[in-house]
């Protein structure tokens with residue numbers, strides 16, 4: 001037994017060195033230029049396949065059965081005549097451009113409006129971009145995706161998602177492109193807070209094209225992968241320019257420039273379709 005243990009010792013010490021190496025690698029992976037620490041990544045050991053093991057709080061990422069994103073197959077989406085238009089009452093609000101470490105987003109001060117789903121109000125909280133897109137439609141992955149996140153008083157989450165294909169510049173992103181440049185410089189300067197106030201932003205541009213959407217029950221697409229999120233993926237694909245995709249990536253660290261989670265299993269879930277124009 002003793003001899004056996006002695007034989008094990010070199011292996012044990014090399015195991016410890018490897019564990020230490022991992023610990024250092026993890027610290028580097030998670031360290032963002034602006035100082036905040038993101039525990040997960042989109043590549044390597046902290047990548048999506050391991051999210052569920054990184055922290056007990058993230059276990060739903062691997063054990064959950066209602067995960068997002070998914071591939072939406074148009075032919076398999078079931079039209080639901082009981083679905084109602086996505087009523088969104090967005091107000092002009094003071095926006096703050098934020099580098100969340102794993103994506104770029106806008107947060108709003110105060111009450112910036114509501115999304116009404118099945119008669120229930122969900123307050124608009126924030127929006128953020130992923131590129132390439134997280135949801136696919138008929139197997140097609142798009143250049144980018146915007147998530148508008150809304151929260152009810154009881155903590156229920158409803159997201160409106162917009163897909164972008166490469167083409168003309170998106171007029172809403174055009175309004176913040178200069179500030180994205182500032183955010184990138186800010187991050188490289190190592191500032192603690194990569195937050196840039198951008199004042200009143202007209203959210204009217206975000207309300208367009210909601211005559212067709214896909215509804216399903218899924219999750220947040222980053223840890224902790226919280227489930228029972230009401231997803232509303234708009235059927236109308238918008239355009240984004242190549243420069244805008246680059247501007248959204250520029251402030252992010254190397255492991256977050258491609259920040260889309262791989263597709264998740266449907267596990268028997270049905271995708272419903274709302275189509276204003278069908279009879």
Ligand SMILES: *[C@@H]1O[C@H](CO)[C@@H](O)[C@H](O)[C@H]1NC(C)=O
Pocket residue numbers: 080081082083118272
């Ligand atoms: C259709 O939509 C309504 C309203 O959201 C919902 O209550 C109902 O369960 C849906 N029906 C089906 C078959 O998914």
Ligand SMILES: *[C@@H]1O[C@H](CO)[C@@H](O)[C@H](O)[C@H]1NC(C)=O
Pocket residue numbers: 089114121
């Ligand atoms: C829901 O939002 C609408 C639009 O802002 C508002 O008129 C209504 O009073 C709200 N309902 C509740 C229950 O807060």
